[in-house]
Amino acid sequence: MTSKAGMARNENAELENLIRNSLGNQPAINTPEPESETEGSGLDVATLVMVVRKSLPWMLLFILVGLLASWTYLRYTQPLYKSSSILKIDEKQEAGTLGLAGNLAGPESPLTLNNLSGEVELIKSNLIYRQLRDSLELDVNYYAQGTVLESELYKTAPFHVEYSIKDPTLYGVRFNVQFLSKDKFVLSYSSGQNEVSEEHGVNSPITNPGISLQISLTPQFSADVIGKDYHFVIKDNGAINQYIDQNLTVEVINPDASTIGISFTDHNPVKAQDIVNRIDTVYLVEKLAKNSQSQQQTLQYLDEQLDVTRDSLQRAELALQRFVKANKTYDVKADVGALTGKLAEQEKERIELQKRLDLLNGVARLVQRDRITRDDNATVEQSIPGLVMLEDAVLTQQISELNLAQQDLRRVMRSSTEATEAVQQRKEAVEYAKHNVQDALQQSMRVVREQLATLNQQRGQYSAQLQVLPQRETELARLRRPFELFEKSYLMLMDKKVEFSIAKAGTTPDFQILSPASSPGAPISPVRMIVYAIGLASGIVLGLGLVAVRYFMHNTVTSSRELENNCMAPVLGVIPTYDKEKLSVSKLIVDKNPKSAISESIRSIRTNLEFMASSKKKRLISITSTVSGEGKTFVAVNLGGIIALSEQRVVILDLDMRKPKVNLAFGAENIKGVSTILIERHSWEECIQHTSIPTLDFISAGPTPPNPSELILSPKFDELLANLHQQYDVIMIDTPPVGLVTDGILIMRKADLPIYIVRADYSKKAFLKNINKLIRTNGFTRLATILNDARGAGMYGYGYGYGYGYGQGYGQGYYEEVQPKLSLWRRLRQRFA
Structure with a gap:
């Protein structure tokens, strides 16, 4: 153990000399430049990438949900087809027929937009609709019930209905038909509050209150029809007109060319094409009838004027004849x-x-x-x-x-x-x-x-x-x-x-069908590619929205990179999450799991501490945080244990007298401690407690005093530190959180190495501003930070990610000694660059 520690110290000394020589014998840590309060308020790419990685499963889920929603929409939405035609109107000026137009216009002239608008209104008038109703069977709609959607059987229905309705309320009612055989069927419908269901014969008159029906078979009837569900709906003229008006579009395409476009949309492509063709035909017939009527009116007018003129001429002739006879002269x-x-x-x-x-x-x-x-x-x-x-x-x-x-x-x-x-x-x-x-x-x-x-x-x-x-x-x-x-x-x-x-x-139609009714191929709605694109875009937008929300709501420190970018103090190291067991209180674990990742990370912190205070044999290290729960006691106990394992005598002082935890970490009592020493009730020798590590001792906080700050400011505290320096190489002080009380700041001023604990996914980013403020206000130039409880991405850049340890081809010596030195070397080089 001694030889291993000596070798580590020699290597540390050599690396430190190398760093000092490369920096021109400058101090290891320079005083940081003042930073503005708004530093780091821009786009944090690293944080954004981290949020995206965490949200990636959700983004994929949203995309899958969007595509599933698109598929569901396409599955349960009837396709809509569109048929269209183009007409060219060649209007004639009939006024020239009687020679009354003068030199105003020729027999044919281009129509104005107002005239074309009049033709549009003619096509969409009830006059055309009435002829459509008379020429096409639009009053009875036949449907077949599918597994999901119903489909209209336009011209393909296996049966035909003849009806006579006396009760107007039966218009629009759904009449269900199920064939039991070729000769019999069951007819059911709702009449008011009553449900009517009767069995009838094919071609047999059905007389019910308010309606008379007769159902006959068509050539499309086959054995497959028997047992399937069909229904039909009878529409009145108002409903038919509304149906046509809602689906018919007539617009002026080119006023200069006098062209009009007619289009009709329907769920049945054949029906849409038939209606457009019929509109063209009906419009042709109507225009011919209109022209014929105009001609008949003109001829009638000519005949009437001829009769009137003939009578007047005869009266004039008789008067002139009488004059000639009376005067025997004509000239x-x-x-x-x-x-x-x-x-x-x-x-x-x-x-x-x-x-x-x-x-x-x-x-x-x-x-x-x-x-x-x-x-x-x-x-x-x-x-x-x-x-x-x-x-x-x-x-x-x-x-x-x-x-x-x-x-x-x-x-x-x-x-x-x-x-x-x-x-x-x-x-x-x-x-x-x-x-x-x-x-x-x-x-x-x-x-x-x-x-x-x-x-x-x-x-x-x-x-x-x-x-x-x-x-x-x-x-x-x-x-x-x-x-x-x-x-x-x-x-x-x-x-x-x-x-x-x-x-x-020689009368001819005054319009031409430039493009007859098109046969709808693909539906105009819904368009599969567009629907899937919308679903995909919706999933992406929701995923990006989740990323944006999580990014803007991300107010905790998650990685060492965030800690470096937003904090003026250097980062000593990163302590990964301890996953072996749930710790209700902070405990000493490095002696039980010396080869774990957490032990290796604390060894790296110990090595970095050697670089920052290697000239001193006796060191006072204070460990604090912003609020409780960030793991300062855990870091203090285990860092002290790691240092003690390197053949240095370490004592841990629990100065968080308001909420002592060091004694809990070692499973000891808190009957006497720092508070009783400062009030001279006990000597420090009486309060020393030993641990499982021979070179590691601790003094608990003792009973909670009413005035912790005053006790720390008393000379007794400095006397206590002096006595401990004589017996121990390192004094590790667990201070109260500086964000709650000022005791920690008082202790940090006395410390050789003040350490500030930041817990990943727990400490707020605003706490980092508090660290910067402490450095600028109190001049803590040697203040360093440690990221505690880091997971995965929070450990990148320090060699701990993904359980990096002994089983990966590197020995314990390399991981314990060389890698932390190189890590510190990279950070120092970035800092002094």
Whole structure:
């Protein structure tokens, strides 16, 4: 034992010299730099990793639960299928048909968004729904009961139901059907508060209060149907409309292209496709009917307008006809021209007649002359040069005869006297001719005068007619305006009717089905990958949430790394959890299990203590903690035992006089001790108690005094320490917790090596701030810490993890001596770097 301890001390001395030389003969531990109170408040990666490792089973459990929940959801959720189609609307502007649109638009123009919205509302209107109900059998839904879910038998039901419902409350009621054979079945349903269950025959009328039924078989009926559970539900029009409205989606896809998308969702893919196809068909029929109705209305309007215009035209024709008949003219302006021409011609004729009358008067005067001399050679024709203008052959002939008679008289008178017979005969002939001429002149003059009178009378008539013609012209124009208007309207309406009839013969649908109803393949809901992804993500989120909660709620020290990162004092070592037995009180165990991991860890602490106070042969070590329960008594007793096993005399003082535990660790009494020594009731020799280790003694706390702090401050305490230094190499003091009382601080000031105990998973992180505060305030530059009761990850970096010990290829000497030195060397090198 002695040789082993001597070898250890020699190795320790050599390693210490190596450390001092590498550090330039600096002290082993420098005064730490002041640290802010908020140091270590950032993200602690090591703690986070530790929390993740501890939470990993829970995270895996959450992920499994999430995936199981996804599987359960998929198992008990009916899949939803979607069928869709795309329509292109080519709306026509029917106003141009009648020529009323002007130059506003052509026969076809792109629809606006408002017009497309109107088409959407038409598709979702009750008009389309009603035709859907009439064309598809949506009023009776057939279902087959499976092991988990029920499935709708659309067009595949083994039976068909014909019904007549008088009681509206039976709509939506579940009618259960179970076939006993091909000819018989059991029908059961709830009617109010009563349960009806009856056996009936196939194709037999069933008459119950409020409903009449008849069930017949379909080609899908087979022997497998017998004994299985089926049911059907009868829906009213309101329920069908609600069903269609909830599952039908109609939206404008591209307003510029005038395209509309129609989609329908249902648990049965065939039913969804049939409904979309039927909507397209019904919409086509409705649009054709709408266009046909519009055309019929247009033709009806044209016919009505033609009838009205025809009647008005006939009335205008009759009025114009009566006017023409009454006024014997159809063109008053032409009549005015004709009358004006007639008046001009009449005036010209009257002037000619007047000239003729004047000429006749001149001739009459000339003829009435009685004396004709022998020398008078002038004739009537010569006397009146314009006599030829009379244009009267008889009168001209008579005047010629008169001229001849006068010439004959003048010839005879040149040779005979007036008394001669020849002259007398010639005179009689002249008188006769003159009488004839005068009669002719009178007759001509009378005719001319009559003609002049007729002309004057006609002139008056024409003048009177001209005076009434303006009024007739106005009346005629008034009658012609409605006639021409109605005639033009009638011809226009006839022309448009012919054009519209030709256009109607080539009427085509004004929309196209760009994409017919698609056949649903995979369900749109639930999507297996998405559901499993959600379950997986939920499990991960819950796991991460657990990690976050545990990380933010993690307020205890769990590892030496946390202790180093948050505390200014160096870490002497880590003591693992003692798992061999449950200790109700602290006990000395290193003598019973010298090769255990806990013994090895305390030996490492003992070696590190050699580095920190190797120049002193006599050492005073105080061991304290923040609160009770952190294991300071356990560490003090076992550390003292390990030091005592290295051939050093050790005495343990229990100064936790308020709650003494050292005597319990050794199984001794506490009748006398430190308190009785300080009050001089007993000497220290009387209070020394021996242990199973020859070089280890202890002095219990003694009876609890009322003033522990004052006793510690008394000179008797220093005298006690001096006496003990003379007899022992190491004085180990178990002090009270500094977080509860100040006694521990008083003792730490006297100690060569104050040690602060931190218990893993028990001491709060806030306690480390208390250690830092003690170092800065009281100048405890040699204060060191020990992590007690560490498990697994809390021991990493110190060679104790996973039961590291003798059976792994390393001897006891290596583990006891070399490994603690290298551990301390690494920490010191990190500290002085």
